Structures are given as structure tokens and as C-alpha cells.
Amino acid sequence: KAGVTQTPRYLIKTRGQQVTLSCSPISGHRSVSWYQQTPGQGLQFLFEYFSETQRNKGNFPGRFSGRQFSNSRSEMNVSTLELGDSALYLCASSLSYGTSTYEQYFGPGTRLTVT
Amino acid sequence: GIQVEQSPPDLILQEGANSTLRCNFSDSVNNLQWFHQNPWGQLINLFYIPSGTKQNGRLSATTVATERYSLLYISSSQTTDSGVYFCAVNAGGTSYGKLTFGQGTILTVHP
Numbered sequence: 096k097a098g099v100t101q102t103p104r105y106l107i108k109t110r111g112q113q114v115t116l117s118c119s120p121i122s123g124h125r126s127v128s129w130y131q132q133t134p135g136q137g138l139q140f141l142f143e144y145f146s147e148t149q150r151n152k153g154n155f156p157g158r159f160s161g162r163q164f165s166n167s168r169s170e171m172n173v174s175t176l177e178l179g180d181s182a183l184y185l186c187a188s189s190l191s192y193g194t195s196t197y198e199q200y201f202g203p204g205t206r207l208t209v210t
Numbered sequence: 211g212i213q214v215e216q217s218p219p220d221l222i223l224q225e226g227a228n229s230t231l232r233c234n235f236s237d238s239v240n241n242l243q244w245f246h247q248n249p250w251g252q253l254i255n256l257f258y259i260p261s262g263t264k265q266n267g268r269l270s271a272t273t274v275a276t277e278r279y280s281l282l283y284i285s286s287s288q289t290t291d292s293g294v295y296f297c298a299v300n301a302g303g304t305s306y307g308k309l310t311f312g313q314g315t316i317l318t319v320h321p
Contacts, residue, residue: 128307132251137314138296143307150306183251189307196241196300196307198258204251 096122099188099202107208113174116205120167120188127169128199129161132183141184144169145191173207181209212237212301216312223287223319231282231315233297240302242273243309244282247294256282256295287319 100119108114120127129141140153144163161171167188173180183206187199213236223229233242244256257264257271259280264271268287273280284291294316298309 126307128309130309138298138309138311140308140310145306151304151308153308185251185253187253187307187309191307195302196305196309198241198243198255199307199309200255201245201253206251 099186099200101184101186101202101205103205104203105206105208107210108176109210110176110178112176113172114176114207115170115172116184116186116207118169118171118186118188118202120169120186121200124188124190124200125167126189126191126196127163127167128187128189129169129171130185130187131155132185132204133179133181138185141171176209178209180207182207212239212299212310214297214299214310214312216295216297216315218315219313220316221318223317225287225289225319225321227287227319228283228285229287229317231284231295231297231317233280233282233312235278235280235297235299237278237301238275239299241300241309242280243298244271244280245296245298246291247296247314249293253296284317287317289319289321292317292319 128143143151163169187201189199245253261275294314298311
């Protein structure tokens with residue numbers, strides 16, 4: 096079974112621009128979560144999508160948004176990029192039944208640099 | 211929200227030594243995972259262990275949910291074990307898909 100894939104792997108953007116990152120989950124997984132990793136803040140939860148609906152959101156400004164498609168693939172978008180948005184963005188997929196969250200599997204990440 | 215604390219923050223070992231990494235969490239959880247992050251940033255799943263004990267080769271883990279801690283044991287360490295080890299928990303309820311991570315333990319194994 097193929098693992099979680101993320102594209103692109105590396106990205107360089109300029110302040111003020113916007114960016115879209117993509118995540119394809121493991122086949123059969125309908126829950127996709129996104130995380131931001133920075134040296135100062137560590138790994139922080141951005142949001143989770145299940146069956147095209149955002150079920151949970153972390154403490155990030157509205158510039159960070161996402162969506163999920165009917166095939167469970169997910170995208171996240173960051174608008175009006177700031178220098179502080181430079182980070183490794185990780186997505187994870189898992190099975191999910193009701194309120195239970197099962198083992199999460201992570202993709203290789205997208206490393207975003209904002210200049 | 212739930213807090214996760216890992217110790218020690220840094221660990222330096224000689225190849226062949228054993229080590230124990232600890233993860234304390236502040237509230238009950240329905241999911242606990244241990245990860246190893248490789249130099250390229252990929253998080254590798256080590257254990258999914260909300261309670262009990264599991265073993266996988268030289269690695270084993272124990273979670274005592276009632277006392278809110280988990281331990282990761284690495285025996286006969288190798289240089290390839292170097293990297294950052296994370297503990298992450300899900301608090302259940304409405305915490306859909308949210309893992310809360312500790313700050314990690316940086317392990318360095320010297321030959």
C-alpha cells in the first residue's frame with residue numbers, strides 16, 4: 096500500500112504571496128490532518144478534515160485554510176505569506192470511526208521558505 | 211488543552227548502550243504514538259500504544275494510562291537510531307485528528 100504523499104517537497108515564496116500544498120492519504124483513509132513544524136514552536140496541529148468537512152482546527156490565523164476532496168485528497172492554502180510561515184508542513188492520514196482517532200501516518204512534508 | 215512533556219531533552223550514548231525516553235501527559239488520552247523523525251523530516255511510526263506494552267526488535271514501549279506516562283526503551287543502540295523522538299497524544303472527545311506533540315528527545319549515538 097502506498098504511503099502518504101505530499102507535493103511539492105520544497106517551495107520558496109516571497110512575502111505577501113499565497114501557496115497551496117497538496118496531500119494524498121493512504122488508500123482507504125478518510126481523515127487527513129495537517130501540522131506545522133518550526134524550531135521555535137515544535138509540531139503544531141493546523142486542522143483535520145474528514146469526508147470533505149473540517150472537524151477540528153488549531154490555533155492559527157484565518158490565512159491558513161484547507162479543504163478535502165471526495166477522493167480524500169486534501170489541500171492547504173496559506174495566503175499573504177509572512178516570514179514566520181517558513182516551516183515544514185506535514186500531513187497525516189488515519190482511519191477514523193465516530194469520535195475515535197486511530198494511528199496517524201505522516202507524509203514526507205513540504206518545506207516552505209518565505210523570503 | 212492537554213500538555214505533553216518529554217524527557218530528557220537531549221541524550222548522548224555510545225553505540226551498544228541502552229536508553230529510556232519518557233513522556234508525561236496531563237490528561238487521559240485515547241491514542242498515544244511514538245515517532246522517530248529522520249534527518250529529512252519524515253516522521254516514522256514506532257508505536258501506537260494508548261496502553262500496555264509492545265515490542266518491535268530492539269525497541270519497546272510501555273504506556274501506563276492511569277498514571278499518565280509512557281516509556282520508550284531502546285536497547286543496544288546503533289548510530290542509525292540517532293535523531294529526534296517524539297511522543298504524541300490524542301485527547302479523544304472532540305479532538306478529531308489532533309495529535310499534541312511533546313518537544314522531543316534528541317538522541318545522538320556515537321560509534
